[in-house]
Amino acid sequence: MSHTTASQKKSTDIRQLVATLGRVLGYMLKNYKFSFFMVVVCILGSALASVQGALFTQRLIDDYIAPLTRSVTPDYGPLAAALLRVAFFYAVGILCAYGYNRIMVNISQGTMRNLRIELFRHMESLPIRYFDTHAHGDIMSVYTNDVDTLRQLISQSIPQVINSLVTVITSFVSMLVLDIPLTLITLAMIAVMLLVTSRIAGRSALYFSRQQKDLGTVNAYIEEMMDGQKVVKVFCHEEKSIEQFRKLNDALRDSADKANTFSNLTMPINANLGNISYVLCAVVGAVLALSGYAGLTLGTLVSFLTLNKNATQPVSQISMQTNSIVMAMAGAKRIFDLMDEQPETDEGYVTLVNAREKADGTMEECSERMNVWAWKHPHRDGTVTYTRLQGNVTFDGVDFGYTPEKIVLHDIKLYAEPGQKIAFVGSTGAGKTTITNLINRFYDIADGKIRYDGININKIKKADLRRSLGIVLQDTHLFTGTVMENIRYGRLDASDEECMAAAKLANADGFIRRLPDGYNTMFTGDGANLSQGQRQLLAIARAAVADPPVLILDEATSSIDTRTEELVQKGMDALMTGRTTFVIAHRLSTVKNSDCIMVLEQGRIIERGSHDQLIAQKGRYYQLYTGNAIAN
């Protein structure tokens, strides 16, 4: 029973492998049809040339050297002519070989480039949900490990397999021309070689996958311990940690040893099966030639033996490639899995346009930037209406769950007038961040409606919706580039002056000027040399330069020192003036200054109102606010 399921599993594995390989090859062919055609032509050319060469060795002995030895006055003329003819064929062969090798470089590297770009583009189009549900390390590993093994496959294994195939085929054609029975012997031996190879490859693949698993365990252990190395030191835990590591390390050594031992078997076994094949052909050939078997001359036999060697060598080369092909296919499958992920969909048709206000108060579209925007709303009857962008946001009976089974937000109702500040407070996991994820449609709601300036946000094109919303996240991410470029990320056509003005508004100007190159200081590795507070100031400046009517702020919880915190505070306050703001609040002052405070608990708004109202209510907010007093 278990045997059948195992063999079924094996056959689906192989089917999947072949399917993936087909897809990789198809991907290669897609953009390089003509180049591929040229490669085939060149391969044929070079193959024909080498057949000529191989057949020549036979004629060399029978037709040229044998008569020469017999004649009294040897005439080397015919030999020289023959050699010249062969030299010509060789030259053609060499040119063709260069041709297909060189074209293959373009094909393989071009394919890798297209694959990388397509992979990246596709990744950028995926919904936030994908990034929230997949470990970032795993996504990265597709680029670093999987693309790399595929690169090796495409640029090394595939050309080598092609080369080997060419040699095998040409040798066979020549062998068939020379002698059929001997060819059959060679074929039989090659069948044996393939059989043995596949058996060994099966065993070594088993150990290789165990090795990968052990490597993963060791990797995870090292990562955890290196991350906590300072704790290990403080607790004098070194001995124990070494002891544990040794166990895992030894298991890895064992599986690596077995895997490599098996794969190392392939080469000598195949090479010597090749030798046996040679002996068999030599003996049988000799018997046949001596017994006067028709057509088998000494010269034929000699060239046949050379061909026999030529044919068996590439077979062992191909078999050596099987391991890397299997490994690369596993990587290719992960690459295609990512490329097959459903991208973010967008059915929105309401767009954001530059506008100006006409005398009668209605809006009119215009091409130049007037710092006034309107939602362009085409209707089914062909008419178009324009609504001024103001920053009015309403939630009406919104339910949401990250999975359909588990609703995390229940019946959220709220109303934000343009320019109002709405604060969310509540414990970790109450759903504060989730609400802000819904406004910009990082996630879509399950039930209810969210309206922006009276328009259902599902009708608004996502890009335009997001452009009208500014966002400052808790963890600030910076990009490789200068300070100026990082601020300009908010609005790509902002001038240097506008960026500096935004930095001043955000209170970031001061520290930026103290950086070694001021606004032209380069950041690498996510701006690792900046403090948390400075990074936040930059994020505020970035949002300020975008100048959106609605802001989403996620205040940082991490402790920054009092002085920088004051700067951040002032920067945030300046940014919030005149904008509708949703803020996940951790600071007392932010909460106090809000127009409306929403107290969230387990996905529901349990209290709402201004600071004074809520204090007077003596409910959950009062408890939170006076936490200290209650505990005492």
Next chain:
Amino acid sequence: MIKTLLAQVRQYKKASLLAPLFTGLEVLMEVLIPFVTASIIDKGIEAGDLGQVYRYGLLMLLMAFLSLCFGVLAGRYAASASSGFACNLRDAMYQNVQTFSFSNIDKFSTAGLVTRMTTDVTNLQNAYQMILRIAVRSPLMLICSMIMCFFISARLSLIFLAAIVVLSAALVYIMLHTTRIFNEVFRRYDDLNASVQENVSAIRVVKAFVREDHENTKFQKAADNLYRLFVKAEGLLALNNPVMMFVVYGCILALSWFGAHFIVVGSLTTGELTSLFSYVMSVLMSLMMLSMVFVMITMSAASARRIAEVLNERPDLADPDQPDTEIPDGSIDFDHVSFSYKHGSGEKTLRDIDLHIKAGETVGIIGGTGSGKSSLVNLISRLYDVDEGCVKVGGKDVRSYDMELLRNQVAVVLQKNVLFTGTILDNLRWGKEDATLEECQEACRLACADEFIQRFPDKYDTWIEQGGTNVSGGQKQRLCIARALLKKPKILILDDSTSAVDTATDASIRRAFAQSIPGTTKLIIAQRISSVQDADRILVLDNGRVCGFDTHENLLKTNPIYREICEAQSSAGGDFDQPGDSGKDGAQ
């Protein structure tokens, strides 16, 4: 560098020697086989003697069998030598990292160390195996084949010499150029991956600002650049095959021409000529292989360098020769201490600190980011050494104690703290290996951790995921405090360890300390004034100097910096409590 690495071969020396030895024997067989083939042709087939054909055929089968055995053994030893070598490298690196002091650790990033111990070691393992097998095989093959050729016909062998010179020159030219381009390629490749990494972690920013197209264009440009470099390098490598063919064909033509002459004269047999043809192949193939090994080695050189860097890193702290084995009490003295992370850089993190703390005292430490709070407390358990002056615990210089003793008596709860995979109990027992459940519970009660642990379904057997991701920040901090308490230290240092704990719980932890471990000297670093204001004395640090050390009330009167911090926190900058950790967190 190579010496450092080769030292790690250790118990696999035998395998490392046997592998090339058997490879050598295998090569010998392979070289002799064409010689036998020649005999089959000359003495058997040409002479029409079937008996000879059988005899030589049998001999060849025997040799093939021997060659197989040697090959298998060589593969076996090469595998065990290389995987053992890799295992030793990982072990040596891991052990050395364990001896690192804090300043050594600061030098390497976690990701860097992980890559060095996994990817880099795997690269070296493959290179080592390659060297054991092919680096021996190719030159041997080359030499043996050459000898055989000379044996057959010294004059015809001159053709080979010429061919080898041409081929080597071409290969060296190609290799030198490609390795240079490849080094550049791999640097660009890393950059490309770094930009992907950036996009993955900042995807929310990209999407929020609708910058997908902008990022795509940036990426495409980088990918195009990479493509051009790759094509340049591989385009050169594409010459390998045709050059090889050119030389092989040239040899065949020359051999045919001169061979024919020699046969006519009678100084060469047809069998010998065919043997020569097959030696042409093996000589040139081994040259090709050699050039491949060269590429492999240059590619793994970077890995080797990075591994050697870790192995050669020496801890900059050492135990004294005759360490003191007892710490009398928990008093702490700083005598005019100066400290910098980079010795002699002139940028002093701490300047002329002179402090005296009595045993059992509770001291609060406050100051801005970069004022030197963490640096100051890290000197007490000798995580770093001072530049000038000296730090004393129990009246004796910390450098006179055994480090393990010191660190067990001075418990530090680090700012960036971690829990490890395992149960809560496993984690707590880091503090005391043989602690009973009761002892653990006692420590957790002190750290206000017992209350939430009791609400977990598995209580103290609750499994902690890597990095403690399944407990909240506040819970993690309280578990870390409990872990440190289990050491029953004479000095307890909390480095901003309650920042994610709400003020109420924070207060009750401090109260519990005051009642239950009054004899322990307690140092508390905090951002919140409320966390330190009831301490016996408060140390105010500013820019690496002590600018006040007194009670809350006195500091308010005399210290402008302290007053400024207090005012800022009571008016606007204060935290709205993160109540998540006080009551609700048990639900997680």
